[in-house]
Amino acid sequence: MRIAILTDIHANREAFEAVLSDVAARKLDRIICLGDIVGYGPDPVWCVERVMRLVDEGAFCIKGNHDSAVGRSDEHLNVTALRAINWTRPLLSEDHKTFLAGLPMRHEEGELLCVHASANDPADWIYVTNESSAMGSFRVSEARVILVGHRHVPALYSCDMGGRVKGQRVVAGMAMPLIRSRRWLGVVGSVGQPRDGVAQANYAILDLAQNELSFRRVPYDVQRTVGKLRAAGLPESLAMRLNWGT
Template identity: 40%
Template structure:
């Protein structure tokens, strides 16, 4: 089974459309969405509509989804995130807010060897940036592969043998070690933070246990123009061009 992996779209429909077009070359069977559909970007309703049309077999909430839906306070958010969350809440329809609020909490088991979460399998809001947090996460799950998001930074963590790695036309490919566990982050569709402004997504084949980390250019200027037109903070537009 080949799964398209989407994470941290953050209301950026320009990036999502580019990803969906590029992903057709992978002939994926099903879609997984790891949360944070909205927040920061200027097109939350369009993103929700696109994701609903995809009918993901695995779809979980992120911290921005909870705050934008009004089911959790924005106490942990910085000022820009709070402003964007309030704007998102105000512009979404009651139907979209209800749908967003009903998204399930991760982790979610997709099949016997595959699990998804937004932050970490032991805490949906926890950030995994280093090997310590990665190993703690792998210790808390029995899944062979755990896919996560939240950091907006692509990463592959394995406790023992590292996955075999190769590159094809700029796409990083990994084959998982036999019998080993792997924690994988495919990066952010709508707000990459690794210095590369291109939209990020991934593909996993659970027959071969290969993961592809993919990047695709998108209309950054269009996304920036939408943010400015919406009256959202300029920093949210500027950061897209820098991938931060």
């Protein structure tokens, strides 16, 4: 069983399509989406509808902070993100909004736990950026493999039997063995707004049979998305982010 882990699609249709065709070409068995379908990008309707169809076909999707902000005004977002969400809201139908509002905050299956930001306080949207912020997720959960998104930069942490948390060097494209003597926290990079310095869509493959996690990068038509962003009048900083992948 190989699961594609997608997160932070952020209404970037070109990146999302590129990842989905990579998933299909690799004949992965299932898709789990860690949230933030909308926000920042120019194609919220298409992306929400595509995820709705995937869910109908058996995929699983949880809620991100941008998805949550569509239906409520008390989510804290930075100014740029807020402008983008305010631009997004009127485009979405009631169906879309109901779907986003109904997404669960966490998903557990077997030894796997999926949340959007962190396991310790999912609704607080804490960023996992280092060993000490990863520690919290290991403390509250017994899951052997925890997968999160939200940070937009891929990273991997392990927690050994002595409870010590270590960041692990991640090489894109190489499978990392999730050895059973440790528990693991994978931070999956963003599909639609990568911030790891490479202007390519990120996702991850969790191979349950081989017990391996690999981070993947997929090239997509960045200029097309940037063109749509500008045409929609969204903040220029969002276009620059996509250009540089930062």
